[in-house]
Amino acid sequence: MxxxxxxxxxxxxxxxxxxxxxxxxxxxxxxxxxxxxxxxxxxxxxxxxxxxxxxxxxxxxxxxxxxxxxxxxxxxxxxxxxLAVLERPDLGAVSVYAxxxxxxxxxxxxxxxxxxxxxxxxxxxxxxxxxxxxxxxxxxxxxxxxxxxxxxxxxxxxxxxxxxxxxxxxxTLELEPDAQEVDHCGSCRACLDVCPTNAFPAPYQLDARRCISYLTIEHKGPIDEDLRTLMGNRIYGCDDCLAVCPWNKFAVAASDMCYLGAVGAPALAELTVLDDAGFRTRFSGSPIKRIGRNRFVRNVLYAIGNSGDPRLISIAQVLCDDPDGAIADAARWAVTQLRSE
Missing domain, CATH: 3.40.109 (NADH Oxidase)
Structure with a gap:
């Protein structure tokens, strides 16, 4: 060999x-x-x-x-x-990789x-x-x-x-290169059509500013209001475009059980009470930890605003005066959304 x-x-x-x-x-x-x-x-x-x-x-x-x-x-x-968790607005949807x-x-x-x-x-x-x-x-x-x-x-x-x-x-070693792979997407548009925020201006192009993965992980501060309602209950990342790809019929099971952790789909009501220490403890060793408590709770509050559950109004109200401006803004928005429904 x-x-x-x-x-x-x-x-x-x-x-x-x-x-x-x-x-x-x-x-x-x-x-x-x-x-x-x-x-x-x-x-x-x-x-x-x-x-x-x-x-x-x-x-x-x-x-x-x-x-x-x-x-x-x-x-x-x-x-x-x-994608099944998207039908449970009382729970937070966390990307598979996290x-x-x-x-x-x-x-x-x-x-x-x-x-x-x-x-x-x-x-x-x-x-x-x-x-x-x-x-x-x-x-x-x-x-x-x-x-x-x-x-x-x-x-x-x-x-x-x-x-x-x-x-x-x-x-620095010279290894024989392999042949480049060619495109096998054909006429399929499943990934483009499923995107809830229309983040693809054209096939093979992504506008990260509309991508929920970017918004929940990379974007700092308040998120544009016209995008908040489209985020649903996604609180960290988004798997929609990946999940609908037909080539996943050949998917190979995860090679490491460490990827199949216990984050699951947590109840939104239990996440807003996390302070910085509690957040770090709960998500120790997880990629979620890197966005910090403030950005994470901001995401949770958007999900609460989209939940349609008036029982969560009192939970959001507690954070309407949070020292973090993005959290306070998200909390007030969530209260307004739930009251209007």
Whole structure:
């Protein structure tokens, strides 16, 4: 078995569902697409996207010594219908990927073990990345043949659907690249049509300013009122466009039980009482923790305003004078919404 074949086999042993190789210069169109995205303002408050465009546009600039990039996919596919909770307005809908432990920690440990194995076998140098560095993972994933960027802009595979985390191992070793994957979306519009906020101005384009995942996680301060009612009971992330993809019929079960945590669909009424310490304790080890108590409770209050349950008025009223302006605003909005109904 050659080095590349052994490396891929080792990656599968580590729990990844797929591993493919591309060159650092395999995504020449990323620069133009990213520039158009930022110029249109579709990145919203994510200023780091504009600030790091040079690196994100050119993986070779991130580490000029790299000669090959191993792209890996790790499944977190749910064994339940993630859209079912949307029918329970008294509960909070939390994205599937945030149900368990933070994927950054789990995937990075796997990548480091894989990288150490590669160094032991063939020498060279490596750097591993999981989402937190300016790496165009989805474009590189398509260039390496993992899948293709679907109309919802996420990576889709005929072998494992679209429920997957992406990681990369940059190496100074020369590895034979794989063939780029081609688009298999066809005429399907399921992901575009299901979006509750119409966040896709066109197929393969996303306006993050209207995306519920962006609004609940990245957006600071009050959210535009015309979007609040469209958020429903989604309090952290949104899975709608992922959940309806027909290629999920080939989804591979999550490789790590740590992704199948106990967050579940919590009752909205029990979340507004969390102070900062309580929030940190409840979501310790979870990606939810990184948005902080204030942004999270703001999201919960929008969901309460959309619940149609007048019994939650008194719960929202308690926060109408919260020291955090976005929370106070959300609480007053929720009270107004419930009283009007």
């Amino acid at each position: 050659g080095l590349k074949e052994a490396l891929v086999a080792r990656a599968l042993e580590e729990g990844f569902v797929a591993a493919r190789v591309c060159r650092p210069d395999a995504v020449p169109d990323v620069a133009e697409r990213l520039a158009a995205f930022v110029e249109a303002g579709h990145h919203g408050q994510m200023g780091w996207m504009a600030e790091r465009m040079h690196w994100r546009s050119d993986p070779a600039a991130l580490w000029p010594e790299a000669r090959s990039i191993l792209m890996l996919a790790e499944s977190y596919a749910p064994e339940y219908d993630p 149900q368990g432990r933070d994927y950054h920690d789990i995937v990075k440990k796997r990548l480091k073990r894989l990288g150490r194995w590669l160094i032991d076998e063939a020498g060279g140098q490596i750097k591993v990345f999981v989402d937190t560095a300016p790496v165009p993972e989805k474009a590189l994933g398509q260039a390496a043949g993992l899948g293709w960027q679907g109309k919802h802009t996420n990576l889709v595979s005929r072998d494992w659907g679209n429920w997957a985390f992406l990681g990369s191992v940059f190496t």
